[in-house]
Amino acid sequence: MGRKLYVGNLPYSTGEQDLQDLFSACGQVDSVSVMRDMATGRARGFAFVEMATDADAQKAIAELHDKPFGGRNLTVNEARPRTERPGGGFGGSDRGGRGGRRESRW
Secondary structure (H helix, E strand, O other), rough: OOOOOOOOOOOOOHHHHHHHHHHHHHHEEEEEEEOOOOOOOOEEEEEEEOOOOOOOHHHHHHHHHEEEEEEOOOEEEOOOOOOOOOHHHOOOOOOOOOOOOOOOOO
């Protein structure tokens, strides 16, 4: 069991301190990171919370998963390692990343 938790289905108004307060009832919180849109700075509706121990993380999952928070039911589970996406961010095409055929105008 890892200590890093994924927290999803968050209201967009949720800040780091809100999650710090919520998760501290389950044990010591090492860090909170609300994921934000790079261009706008707006929260994206999910975060990562790292608990001090595996037992604290297990307790947080047991007590907070599917709990109402800000009008939504939270998703709380063990964070999985990020996997690389195919295609380099251009739609996953294997044709040079443009996603479609381009006709020459010459």
